[in-house]
Amino acid sequence: MSPTFATPRLSVIGANHRSASLSLRDQLFVDDGAAAEFLGELRRGGLHEALVLSTCDRVEVWASHADADAAQSLVGQALASRVGVAPAALSGQLYRHDGAAALRHVFAVTASLDSLVIGEPHVLGQVKAAHRLARDSGTCGPELDVVLQGAFACAKRIRTETQIGEGPVSIAAAAVQMAKDLHGDLSRSTALLIGAADMGELVAESLLSAGLGRLLVTAPRASRAEALATSLNGNVVGFETLRDVLADADVVVCSVGTRNITLTAEMMTAALKKRRRKPMFVVDSGIPGDVEPAVNRVDGAFLYDLADLEKVALEGRASREQAARAAWGLLEDEVAHFLKGRAARVAVPAIVSLREHCEAMRDAVLAEHPASPEDATRLLLNRLLHAPTETMKAVAAEGPEWQAMEKTLRKLFRLD
Structure with a gap:
C-alpha cells in the first residue's frame, strides 16, 4: 500500500515514563484548567488540529499537520515555556512519532498497551477527556477526530476480545x-x-x-x-x-x-x-x-x-503476558484496517468528480436526442470514450508510461 495515500498526517510529540523523569513530567503537566490556553497557543502558532494528553505516565500532544517538523517546533516551544527553558534543553527527553508510527502509538496508548501497568483502565477515560477538551477548544478537526474514533474502537475490541483489563x-x-x-x-x-x-x-x-x-x-x-x-x-x-x-x-x-x-x-x-x-x-x-x-x-x-x-x-504473570500478545495482534490488525480504509477514502473525491462528469454528459446527450434512445446512448458512449481514447493514444506514442496505464485500465474496467 502506498504510504502517500495510506499514512495520516499525524504526529505525536511528548515525554513519557521511559523518556523523562517524573520531575520533568510534573513540570510539563497540563491540567484541565490550563489545557484550553495551551491548545490556543498551539493554534495561534499554526497548529489547528491538536489535543494534549497529560497523565502520570506521559505528557503528549497528538497533532495533525502537513509539516511534522513545524509541528514539533511549535509543541517543543509550548512545552519548554511551561518549564521555563529553551526548547533545545528538552530535546533529549522528548520523542516524536509520525504517520503510521504515530497512529500505532495512539492506538497503543488508548488501549493501555503503553502504560506502566498494561491494561490499567484509566487511560481510555483520560484520552476521551483530552478529546473533549480539544473539541471544546476548537482544535479537534476531522483528521484528528477520525484517528481518535479508530483508537476508541481498537481499545474496545481489545478489552472485549482479550483479558488484558x-x-x-x-x-x-x-x-x-x-x-x-x-x-x-x-x-x-x-x-x-x-x-x-x-x-x-x-x-x-x-x-x-x-x-x-x-x-x-x-x-x-x-x-x-x-x-x-x-x-x-x-x-x-x-x-x-x-x-x-x-x-x-x-x-x-x-x-x-x-x-x-x-x-x-x-x-x-x-x-x-x-x-x-x-x-x-x-x-x-x-x-x-x-x-x-x-x-x-x-x-x-x-x-x-x-x-x-x-x-x-x-494464575501468574504468564496469563497477563499472553493477553498482552493477543492484544498487540488485534492492535496491528486495527491499524492495518484503519490505513486501508483511509487509502480507500482518498479515492472518493475523484470518484465523485467522475460520476458528476458522466452525469453531465448524460444530461447533455438526452437533451440533444430526447426521442431516440439508440442515438442518445451511441452519442453518450462516443463522448465518454473520446477523451480517454485520445489520452491513451498520446501516452502509448510517448512509450514509457503506457505499460503501467494499460495495466491500470484493464484492472479498472476488468477487461481481462
Whole structure:
C-alpha cells in the first residue's frame, strides 16, 4: 500500500515514563484548567488540529499537520515555556512519532498497551477527556477526530476480545482483600495514597468501593494531589508532612515512581511505634518500587508489591503476558484496517468528480436526442470514450508510461 495515500498526517510529540523523569513530567503537566490556553497557543502558532494528553505516565500532544517538523517546533516551544527553558534543553527527553508510527502509538496508548501497568483502565477515560477538551477548544478537526474514533474502537475490541483489563482490576481487588484480612471492616480504617500514578489510584478507588472510611492523598506536586483528592473525595495532606501523617494510616498505597525510595524502613518503624504496633498494610504500586524492601522486616508492616499481589490474584504473570500478545495482534490488525480504509477514502473525491462528469454528459446527450434512445446512448458512449481514447493514444506514442496505464485500465474496467 502506498504510504502517500495510506499514512495520516499525524504526529505525536511528548515525554513519557521511559523518556523523562517524573520531575520533568510534573513540570510539563497540563491540567484541565490550563489545557484550553495551551491548545490556543498551539493554534495561534499554526497548529489547528491538536489535543494534549497529560497523565502520570506521559505528557503528549497528538497533532495533525502537513509539516511534522513545524509541528514539533511549535509543541517543543509550548512545552519548554511551561518549564521555563529553551526548547533545545528538552530535546533529549522528548520523542516524536509520525504517520503510521504515530497512529500505532495512539492506538497503543488508548488501549493501555503503553502504560506502566498494561491494561490499567484509566487511560481510555483520560484520552476521551483530552478529546473533549480539544473539541471544546476548537482544535479537534476531522483528521484528528477520525484517528481518535479508530483508537476508541481498537481499545474496545481489545478489552472485549482479550483479558488484558482483568489483571490490574484483579490486583486491586487482591489488595482490598488483603486489607480486609488484616483490618476487618474498612469503614473504620484510614488509607494514605502517596503519589498519583494510575495503579495507585485504581487501588484507592477499590478501597473506597469496599467501604474505606477515610482517604488521605499526598504527592510531591501539590496540584496533582489536589486533583486526585478531588476525584476520589479524599483529603489532601502536604508531602512535607508525610512522616507525621504516616502513623494515621492503616493502609498505605505508594505510587510515586520517581526511581527513588519514598518510604523507608526507618519511617515505618517510627510510624508503627506511634501506632503502638497496630499493623499497617503497605501496597507498593510504583514501577520501579517506591518502598524500601527492608520494610518487609519491620514488625507490624505487611508490604506487598504488584508482583506479590499478582500472585494472589492471578494464575501468574504468564496469563497477563499472553493477553498482552493477543492484544498487540488485534492492535496491528486495527491499524492495518484503519490505513486501508483511509487509502480507500482518498479515492472518493475523484470518484465523485467522475460520476458528476458522466452525469453531465448524460444530461447533455438526452437533451440533444430526447426521442431516440439508440442515438442518445451511441452519442453518450462516443463522448465518454473520446477523451480517454485520445489520452491513451498520446501516452502509448510517448512509450514509457503506457505499460503501467494499460495495466491500470484493464484492472479498472476488468477487461481481462
